[in-house]
Amino acid sequence: MKRIVRFYGLALLVTLAGQVSFSTASARQGESHWKDDHFIQDFSIKYSYEDVQRPLKKVVTDRNGKIQVLSxxxxxxxxxxxFxxxxxxxxxxxxxxxxxxxxxxxQVYREQLVYLDDEAVLSNAWAGELFSRHQMSGARMFAGGEDFDFLLAGEGExxxxKDSNRLWRxxxxxxxxxxxxxxxTNRFWILTPVSLHTFSxxxxxxxxxxxxxxxxAFDVVASGTRTIIGTSNGYIEFNNLSNKAGGEIHRKLPVTEIRTVAEVNGQIWFGTPEGAFSLRRDGGYHYYYGKRWLPDNRVVDIAAGPEGSVLVLTEKGLGQIVFTEMTLAEKADYFEKQVRLRHLRNGFNATLSGMSxxxxSTGYLADSDNDGLWTSMYLAGEVFRYSVTGSDEALQHVRESLDAMERxxxxxxxxxxxxxxxxxSGYIDVLSDPERWQHASDPEWDWKATTSSDEAIGHVFVFGVIAELIPDEAIRGKAIRLLDELMQHIVDNDWYLIDYDxxxxxWGRWNPxxxxxxxxMVGDRKLNSSNIVAMLQTAYYFTGKEIYKEKANYLMENHGYLENLMRPMEEIGRAEEGSDEWAAMLSESWNHSDDEMYFLGYWGLYRYAFTDELRDKYKLAIVDHWEAERPxxxxxxxxxxxxxxxxxxxxxxxxWYLxxxxxxxxxxxxKNSHRKDIVLLEENFRRQSTAEVLPPDELPIRRHNANRFDLxxxxxxxxxxxxxDIWLLPYWMGRYLQVIR
Incomplete structure (x- = not known):
């Protein structure tokens, strides 16, 4: 029976050796919410090896959890x-x-470490009594049988x-x-480049x-009933009971050049020159590529590791892939700590950059063109967290990041x-980017200009969320004041963001x-109409100023903004031939940053609609957009x-995403574009490269404004x-909307 390691926060994870359990993930309950049961989370602990002149050969683990590598x-x-x-x-x-x-x-024999040298098969287990001399010149490998008997292989022999007696050769x-x-099977199995043999x-x-x-390469699996044979171009399943190969060679794989095969904890694993993969129960594959998982991609050996982990030995070291049970709530707790420990810059939700x-330990917190946007998304997540849990810690996080937004x-x-x-001042070369970086009145600081529409919609989104859900009057009042100041600026300046010059x-343009x-068919017509109406509705809802309602109705009724935002997504595409360069550039392909702007705007568009009739219309537009995004x-x-x-x-x-x-x-x-197990699509407007999107842990790290089909x-x-912004916002919003319980 497998033991299960539960997950209890960052300190445990950093030292965790892990555990495998291939039970089902969370169980759904009803049609509208998810019961947050335990699921299997994987991560990797890596060990580097620099002496490539002395190659690594094999990795094993004994019953005590001791990992040993042969070089x-x-x-x-x-x-x-x-981790x-x-x-x-x-x-x-x-x-x-x-x-x-x-x-x-x-080898591991009876869960103990056993060695082969030029003299004997030997071990330090069993009080060191195992020392079976083999008298075989050029012995290279061995396997242990039923009762301390061993089959050895040398050059063509x-x-x-058993017990230092050679019984057969x-x-x-x-x-x-x-x-x-x-x-x-009570048999030894022997593989050569062209044949599979048994010895009784x-x-x-x-x-x-x-x-x-x-x-x-090969392994005998499923309690000896099948043999999986790797080849230079796919793998073969051989039925040990009928002595027949099962159908055609399998080539719809992430990588077809197989270097090693191993059954670990009931799963079949394959090592290749481009990473490792395991066979899923549904016939697909879990693919482990790159330094997220392995020291390098050239796999040498795969074996069972301590406490249900999987050891993937590569030419430059060892990757220990750990599987542990956790809930989404426990994952959220880990990510909360990740943000607070490494990603807060002056209250902003920031990226740790410049790492080696x-x-x-080598990174620094970098400024971003979108500091306001990424912080708005993190800040909204903390507001939802506070609304759900009443956490004083979450409320303090809201205060700190709202201070950054205010500044x-x-x-x-x-x-x-x-x-x-x-x-x-002094940490940015202002003169190298004079359009964006400006000196503040305080000589200690510089500020970045040229603010865009995605910043504006992010601000309005989170100001509305705070105003709706935070009862603290000081925090709520600050959010409403900033919302009012931003929207008054846009209204006073004829629907533009007007910079210092x-x-x-x-990009800050909503003018008709x-x-x-x-x-x-150019997406910005629909997008900007949708965003500005949402922004004005939010401002009216929380300030009560009639000008915002009047202006929104004016844009919808006199300039077709309602028609614009209701336009079906299927009508959005490339501009007609002969369009100006700006329109052609904006509509060359789908901009996934637009999706982020749309959906952040949908909060205010739907929740703060002026009338029920408008809300019903907005719902149609939102669901239509979601239908396009479902893949x-x-x-x-x-x-x-x-x-x-x-x-x-x-x-x-x-x-599944979370x-x-x-x-x-x-x-x-x-890298995934080389894979043979995915169906590639022809180039298209939405830049969907494959029939099915790959799991997030097999893709590059992507914010919500990126294309999840980039391989x-x-x-x-x-x-x-x-x-x-990547994970905590959807999780805590899901908790607030009670679709995750």
Whole structure:
């Protein structure tokens, strides 16, 4: 019976060795909410190895959880190492005499470590009594049988021995690639590049059971009933009961060049030159590629690890993939700590940048063009958290980040204009980017200008969420005041964000002349109309100022903004030939940042609608947009849709997103375009590259404004994203809307 490791926060995870349980994930209850049961979360602990001149060969674990690695230079074992904090492989000098042995193979037999050298099969277990001399020149590998009997392979030769007595020997054609003993069959299994053989200790008969070509690795699985044979181009299933191969060779795999095969905890694993993958119960694959999971992608060996983990040995080290049970609430607790420990810059939800190969100690908190947007999303998540839990900690987080948001307005001289960001003077080369960076009146600070529409909609979204859900009058009042100042600036300036130079910013434009200057199929016409109506409704709802209601109705009735925002998504596409360059650029393909702006705006568009009739219309527009977005399985879009359509919003896909998002948010380089198990689509407007979106833990780290169908990407581990906007916002919104319980 497998033991299960429960997850209890950051401190445990950093030192966790992990546990596997392949039970089902959360159980759905009813049609409108999810009961937050335990699911399996995986992550990796990595151990590097730099001595590539002395290759790694094999990895095993004994009954005590001791991991041992065989290299051409001797035995190694892991040193240090924790999640996000890699260790290394060091010389294992635990038993001094082993350093003098020319060990050529290493096995786990009866859960103990057993070795093969040029003299004997030996072990330190069983009081060191196992020392079976083999008298076989050139012995390279071995496998243990039923009762301390062993089959050895050398160059074109097999030898069977027990208690230092050679009971049988035979020549075999071709080099032996691997040996296995399957207790259920009471036979040894032997693989060569072109054949599969069995050896029976009872009859001392060597039998050819299957022939082929380009065999590379194998394992006997399913209690000895099947053999999985890896080849240089796919794998073969051989039925050990009928002595027949099962159908055609399997080639619809992430990678078809198989280097190693292993059954671990009932799952079939494959090692390749481009990562490792395991066979899922539904016939698909879990793919482990890149430094999120492995020291490098060239897999050498795969074996069972301590407490249900899986050990993937590569040419440059060891990846221990750990599987642990946790709930979404426990995952949220981990991510809350991740944000607070490494991603708060002056109250902003920030990225840890400038890291060296994923080393968290080498990063710095970077400013962003979208500091206000990312902080709005994190801040909204904390508001939902407070509303659900009453947490004083969450309320304090709201205070701190709202202070940062407020200073975006006060650090520049333009009333009601939100800066993109601010930073202490001397840390930004203002002269190298004079359009955006400006000196503040306080000589200690600089601020970033050219604020965009995605900043504005993010601000209005979170100000509305705070005003609606935070009872603290000081916090609520500040949010409403900032909302009013921003919207008054836009109304007073003819539907533009006017920068320090008196000119509209590039993207802060909701003026009818600009918006309706686009043809109806250009997305910005629909987007900007939807956003400004949502912004005005929010401002009216919380300030009560009639001007905001009057202006919204004016835009909808006199300039077609209601018609614009109601336009079906299927009508949005590329601008007609001959359109101006700006329209052509904006409609070259779908901009996934627009999705983020739409959905953040939908909060105010729907919840603060002027009339029930308008709310019903808005619902149609929101659901229409969601239908177009469903293939991406974005957790946030599904949760937003629960606000307007609580009985139909892809609840299971939202949970899938939250469960499958990796704990490791470092921007490792990921690659999937080479995979043979995915169906690639022809180029299209929405840039959907595959028929099915891949799980988040197999993709580059993506914020909600990115295309989840981008198969390749990453930054070689030079930054870590905050979970604040990526994960905590959809989770806590789901909790607030009671679709996650």
């Amino acid at each position: 051409s230079a001797g035995l190694l074992h892991p040193h240090a190492g924790a 996000l904090y890699p260790g290394d492989l060091a010389v294992d000098g635990t038993y001094r005499f082993l350093a003098e042995k020319a060990i050529v193979d290493l 097999l030898s069977y021995l 035979s020549k075999i054609s071709g080099p032996v690639l691997d040996l296995k003993y399957a207790p259920g 200790p009872e009859t001392e008969e060597l039998k050819l059971v299957f022939e082929g070509a380009d065999f590379t 190969d994923g080393n968290l 975006l307005y006060t650090i520049n001289p333009v009333p009601g204009f939100p800066s993109r960001s601010f930073e202490r 008196g000119e509209p910013t590039t 002349e600009y918006v309706n200057g686009f043809a109806t 991406e399985k974005d957790g946030l879009w599904n949760i937003f849709t629960a606000m307007v359509s609580p009985d139909n919003f892809d609840l299971e896909e939202a949970i 469960q499958e998002y990796p704990l490791d948010l470092i921007h490792w380089t990921m 390749d990407g990453g930054r070689d581990g030079n930054q870590e994203s905050s979970a604040g």
